[in-house]
Amino acid sequence: MPTGTLHIDLEAVAANWRALDRLSGVSCETAAVVKADAYGLGLGQVAPRLIAEGVRAFFVATADEGLALRRTLGPEPRIYAFYGHMADDTPTLHRADVVPMLTSIEQITRHFETLPNHPFGLQLDTGMNRLGLKQPEWEAVAELVLAADPVLLMSHLASSDIPDSDQNARQLAAFHYMTDGLDIPRSLAATGGTLLGPEYHFDMVRPGIGLYGGLPFAKAEPVVSLDLPVVACFDVEPGETVGYAASWTAKAPTRVATVAGGYADGLPRSLQPDMFLMAGPVACAAIGRISMDLITVDISHLDRDPTHMSVLGPHHNVDELAQACGTIGYEMLTSLGHRYQRRYRGSAI
Ligand SMILES: *Cc1c(COP(=O)(O)O)cnc(C)c1O
Secondary structure, X not given: OOOOEEXXXXXXXXXHHHHHHHHHOOOOEEOEEOHHHHHOOOHHHHHHHHHHHXXXXXXXXXXXXXXXXHHHXXXXXXXXXXXXXXXXXXXXXXXXXXXXEEOOHHHHHHHHHHOOOOOOEEEEOOOOOOOOEOHHHHHHHHHHXXXXXXXXXXXXXXXXXXXXXXXXXXXXXXXXXXXXXOOOOEEOOOHHHHHHOHHXXXXXXXXXXHHHOOOOOOOOOOOEEXXXXXXXXXXXXXOOEEOHHHOEEOOOOEXXXXXXXXXXXXXXXXXXXXXXXEEOOEEEEEEOOOOOOEEEEEOOOOOOOXXXXXXXXXXXXXXXXXXXXXXXXXXXXXXXXXOOEEEEEXXXX
């Protein structure tokens, strides 16, 4: 038996892409970021559904992810890799027809030497200080690079989920300064930047998390829900303790459900003590420590023992759960383990 069932609503992914595509307007292409196995939700299911919705450009992190995506989607869509052209990537980029988004002068040199006729894009650093050419480097190599016809100039916003951060406008100005007047498609916005408004959209937006129902796209349709089966139910008497290190002590007669799922399944120990699981519409508190594969829950107030309890769903979205353990929806989604049975609603065909 799997630990639990992760329900993934591909129709909601498609609806979220459509909503972001409407925001970005007709003259701007809306790509889809599907790195890290589509944020943990399954590249092989998510990407074909997005193709059916009209997506023609995808972003992954690594060349290997690009190869897996190419095998799934066939020759048509454009696939870009954020890691650019790393030392061992040459054969994979070539074979999978993946466009590396070059990040440094070293990568530009490698690309021109090993795959001179292979399309490439360029990452420019406008202030995030993570990847991409800084302005003096760009000035030094722009002429040479532009002569080789890059297909996309890209930068990334560090604070786009904070709409009133000054950094957004500063990065926007830097991106204009570095790219205005060049007749090459440009992309600055991920999900957050797409929501900041048209001046951030340029020729292409690249949302990821918004497709999967996470903040900062507050209006996104929820995509994931997670149900865990109940393995056992029993009573404990006042004074008895529950779980590792006896961290919870019953003050009254208590009925406990032990459910299948734990920190090996992306439900970190730090979720407790604020974690609630739902039995239908009724919230039940997790008690005691979260184990590797098991969580204990106080179900004393239920009429009968549940067969399943829900961790993510209509009552509890991925950002709320993330907040309860001090992280963000991105990390919560990508941590959900591989022991769950995955059930997809909707399909590409
Ligand atoms: C991950 C990533 C994205 C997508 O970001 P979201 O916040 O998930 O929309 C876009 N661009 C770059 C460079 C990224 O690394």
